[in-house]
Amino acid sequence: MIKKAKITVLLKEQILDPQGKAVLKGLQSLGFGEVTDVRQGKVFYLHLESPKSRSELEEELRKMTHKLLANPIMENFKIEFLE
Amino acid sequence: MKTVAVIVFPGSNCDEDALSALAGLGFSPKRVWHDDKKLSGIDAVILPGGFSYGDYLRCGAIARLSPIMDAVEEFARSGGKVLGICNGFQILAERGLLPGALLRNRDLHFICKTVGVRVENTRTPFTSQCKKGQILHLPIAHMEGNYTLDLERLEELEAKQQVIFRYTSDKGQMSEDANPNGSLHHIAGVSNETHNVVGLMPHPERVIDKLLGGEDGKWIFDSLKAA
Numbered sequence: 001m002i003k004k005a006k007i008t009v010l011l012k013e014q015i016l017d018p019q020g021k022a023v024l025k026g027l028q029s030l031g032f033g034e035v036t037d038v039r040q041g042k043v044f045y046l047h048l049e050s051p052k053s054r055s056e057l058e059e060e061l062r063k064m065t066h067k068l069l070a071n072p073i074m075e076n077f078k079i080e081f082l083e
Numbered sequence: 084m085k086t087v088a089v090i091v092f093p094g095s096n097c098d099e100d101a102l103s104a105l106a107g108l109g110f111s112p113k114r115v116w117h118d119d120k121k122l123s124g125i126d127a128v129i130l131p132g133g134f135s136y137g138d139y140l141r142c143g144a145i146a147r148l149s150p151i152m153d154a155v156e157e158f159a160r161s162g163g164k165v166l167g168i169c170n171g172f173q174i175l176a177e178r179g180l181l182p183g184a185l186l187r188n189r190d191l192h193f194i195c196k197t198v199g200v201r202v203e204n205t206r207t208p209f210t211s212q213c214k215k216g217q218i219l220h221l222p223i224a225h226m227e228g229n230y231t232l233d234l235e236r237l238e239e240l241e242a243k244q245q246v247i248f249r250y251t252s253d254k255g256q257m258s259e260d261a262n263p264n265g266s267l268h269h270i271a272g273v274s275n276e277t278h279n280v281v282g283l284m285p286h287p288e289r290v291i292d293k294l295l296g297g298e299d300g301k302w303i304f305d306s307l308k309a310a
Contacts, residue, residue: 011186015186015231016186016189016229016265018187018188018189018190018191019187019191022191068140068144068145068148069140071141071144071177071184073183073184073231073232073233074184074186074231
């Protein structure tokens with residue numbers, strides 16, 4: 001039974017990420033010249049109690065993401081099952 | 084006398100300014116709590132500025148799910164006049180009643196200053212008394228005012244005259260410098276396709292009295308009065 005899902009939400013590639021840019025500048029000023037770009041996102045861990053199948057749950061999680069966790073105009077997301 | 088509802092969400096903080104601006108300009112203002120389910124006897128709705136739900140998740144993302152928003156949506160979809168100011172604009176965009184989204188400001192600063200705002204379309208209930216191209220001086224106070232929309236839909240928006248306000252310099256010129264937050268096409272406010280729902284990031288309710296630094300906000304309220 002799936003107990004935990006991880007949903008990662010990131011700004012779409014073509015959208016400017018000022019936070020990511022600020023973090024990049026920070027890393028570079030610390031001397032980490034290997035970093036050429038940073039994109040900052042959000043991670044949600046959802047604890048689940050449900051008899052539903054994996055594919056049914058994935059569908060539910062997709063709906064949750066579309067309805068609340070991510071704004072599809074500006075963000076992409078990835079759903080992973082843990083445990 | 085027109086009755087205008089001002090919706091108050093947990094975290095709204097510009098509701099009092101909106102209510103007192105309305106009262107002072109000859110409207111009958113009505114404070115409506117976000118938990119209420121009905122709107123009745125209302126001529127227009129204002130979603131005020133502030134930090135509804137602390138801007139948690141995304142600005143306006145949780146407020147758009149408040150019980151009152153079903154009534155606001157029904158009112159909007161049946162042609163009712165709705166004005167979203169700052170956080171109110173963010174809530175309307177999250178709800179899908181206005182196109183696009185408001186991202187974090189390009190320079191990552193919370194910007195609090197008076198800006199030039201050009202009226203692009205006078206065929207809305209909130210700009211009918213203005214002249215096309217008129218420059219208003221309105222204050223902005225936001226961290227997430229960077230308007231975005233995918234380029235295809237943005238072209239459609241322009242073609243359908245849904246861009247209502249654009250940022251300009253003090254003297255009315257558009258430029259990257261005059262754009263405080265990086266908004267695409269310098270957009271400061273938009274409307275829906277039928278032009279009855281308008282959202283803008285600047286605060287007209289803060290400049291309705293010379294004593295407070297300006298009166299340009301009156302143009303928007305006078306338009307509503309005449310609507």
